[in-house]
Amino acid sequence: xxxxxxxxxxxxxxxxxxxxxxxxxxxxxxxxxxxxxxxxxxxxxxxxxxxxxxxxxxxxxxxxxxxxxxxxxxxxxxxxxxxxxxxxxxxxxxxxxxxxxxxxxxxxxxxxxxxxxxxxxxxxxxxxxxxxxxxxxxxxxxxxxxxxxxxxxxxxxxxxxxxxxxxxxxxxxxxxxxxxxxxxxxxxxxxxxxxxxxxxxxxxxxxxxxxxxxxxxxxxxxxxxxxxxxxxxxxxxxxxxxxxx
Numbered sequence: 001x002x003x004x005x006x007x008x009x010x011x012x013x014x015x016x017x018x019x020x021x022x023x024x025x026x027x028x029x030x031x032x033x034x035x036x037x038x039x040x041x042x043x044x045x046x047x048x049x050x051x052x053x054x055x056x057x058x059x060x061x062x063x064x065x066x067x068x069x070x071x072x073x074x075x076x077x078x079x080x081x082x083x084x085x086x087x088x089x090x091x092x093x094x095x096x097x098x099x100x101x102x103x104x105x106x107x108x109x110x111x112x113x114x115x116x117x118x119x120x121x122x123x124x125x126x127x128x129x130x131x132x133x134x135x136x137x138x139x140x141x142x143x144x145x146x147x148x149x150x151x152x153x154x155x156x157x158x159x160x161x162x163x164x165x166x167x168x169x170x171x172x173x174x175x176x177x178x179x180x181x182x183x184x185x186x187x188x189x190x191x192x193x194x195x196x197x198x199x200x201x202x203x204x205x206x207x208x209x210x211x212x213x214x215x216x217x218x219x220x221x222x223x224x225x226x227x228x229x230x231x232x233x234x235x236x237x238x239x240x241x242x243x244x245x
Contacts, residue, residue, distance in 0.1 A: 008166060012157040015170075023156070023170040024051050028058055030138060036060040037140040038132065039088065041076045042201065043190045044142035044171050047179050050188045053084035059140065062089035062132045066124035067098065068203040072193050079189045091128040098123060108205060114224060117206075124203070130163065139165045144179075145172055146216070176216075 015023050027035050037052060037059050039045040052059050063077065081088050101123055105112065110120040133139055145154055160167045171179065176199075183190055193201055197209030199216040210219040 008155075008157045008159050011166065011168070012155050015156040015168075020170040020174050021051050023168070024048065024057060024059070024140070025055060027138065027140075027168075031058065033060070033135060034137040035140065036062060036133065036136045036138070038129070039063050039142070040202070041073050041080065041191060042142060043176075043183060043194055044144060044179055046076075046080065046188050046190050047182050048140065048142055048170065049080060049084065049086075050183075050186055053086050060089065060136075061086060062091060064125050064128050064132070065090050065092050066203050067093060068124070068205055070191075070193065070201065070204045070207075072191050073201060076189060076191050083189060089132070091132045093124045093128055097127070110206070111223060117221065117224070133163050133165055136165055139163065139167050141167055141169055142171055143169045144174060144176070146176060 014026070018026065035058065037045075037048060039049055039061055040063065049061060051057070052061060077088065077090075080086075101120060102109070105116050110117040139160065143154060154169060154172055156170070156172050157166055157168050182188070191198075191201055197211075198207065198219060199210065200220050201207055202220055206221050208219045208222055210216070
């Protein structure tokens with residue numbers, strides 16, 4: 001099947017009547033090399049990993065290790081791999097690019113400007129992602145509309161012109177409460193930091209705990225103003241919006 005912007009509407013219409021688990025199972029018709037799921041080991045991603053692993057779906061699972069992750073994230077990575085007896089392909093940033101960035105800006109130079117922070121994210125996340133998605137037709141992500149205002153109008157699928165893939169969001173219309181219920185019922189491992197005020201967990205220097213009345217994404221790049229994104233889900237500074245379903 002040729003996947004392009006036109007295919008988005010067809011896929012999303014099909015997904016509308018399915019549960020999020022059924023949406024994942026429906027991808028079995030594609031070859032494993034053509035479908036990939038990126039996990040950051042968030043609680044949403046852990047739920048998706050559980051379904052892929054237990055149903056033995058032909059979906060590659062990969063993660064981006066930026067080199068600045070929390071140790072709790074690394075422990076969860078290992079625990080997930082061992083629990084489900086799966087391979088989680090791990091992509092890391094180019095050492096020479098990291099060295100050049102640190103030598104120019106300092107080890108924590110991303111705090112000094114938005115430009116520096118975006119460059120750091122590009123080196124540690126965006127460029128490794130491009131390698132991970134090479135040859136992929138469908139990229140599965142755990143984004144949900146509840147995450148932020150800029151994600152509130154996402155459809156179940158969209159065309160990512162930058163990476164030339166169809167992005168699928170099986171959990172797009174699922175609430176956090178529903179995901180957590182699934183996690184607890186199925187004894188799925190999750191990051192204990194979620195119970196310590198960290199609803200969203202990224203790199204350690206760029207993530208803080210939030211207060212009870214703060215937005216779930218308030219702990220990410222908190223020193224900046226507005227709706228911050230790392231670049232994984234953006235093109236030219238905006239969330240990809242070539243065609244929404």
